[in-house]
Amino acid sequence: MREDAIEICHLKKAYGEHVIFSNLTMELKKGAVTCLMAPSGAGKTTLLRILAGLEQADGGKIGGLEALRKSMVFQEPRLAEELTAAANIQLAVRHRMFGKEKRSFRHLVEEMEELGLSGCENQAVSELSGGMRQRVAVLRAMRMDADFLLLDEPFRGLDAGTKKKTMNYIRRKGKEKTMLLVTHDLEEAEAMGDWICTCSRLDGILEIKRNRKSSTEI
């Protein structure tokens, strides 16, 4: 088994009669960002859910996932509605904070500012806009001490300026981590991905191309 990649081999998934993929083979380089682009309904979210351990494949193998701590940003942010933005983000890290709680809170506020969420710390997430909720979900996922980040259209609905801030934050925070980012936007893929996989369906051997345009500061 390779140590430098997550290897997805001959993966199968169907919902009843509906075959989503029957022989999906691809590899994700560890410590790199892979962007996945495929049409709506191709099964990208399904693949992410299988990799996150939220769903089971019907066949095939995935190597190199076992020891990895995973964290996912869903297309629709899943937040604890009755809690504040800060409390939602802290849910991910509370068990690691201990005596560092105060310092960590300051740091959290700084990161919220960086993503244009200043002053939202104590606001209930149910009162936030869709784009704000999306960034709360991104912050929560990125602040978890995960090795493998699964990001399902994390920039959906963000304006250009906020998207840029969020992209820079994810690249900085996710340095050296393994990421699989799903997007429909080639510019996003070129700005974020070390590797890009563009396909019309998630089946067969998916080709991953190195992205020469990737940079750390967008």
Ligand SMILES: Nc1ncnc2c1ncn2[C@@H]1O[C@H](COP(=O)(O)OP(=O)(O)OP(=O)(O)O)[C@@H](O)[C@H]1O
């Ligand atoms: N729990 C489920 N039960 C039955 N069918 C499902 C289920 N989840 C997904 N599907 C179907 O699987 C197919 C792939 O869905 P998926 O959400 O993985 O696609 P996607 O590539 O992420 O699409 P999009 O780009 O629109 O988000 C769709 O036809 C969808 O209806």
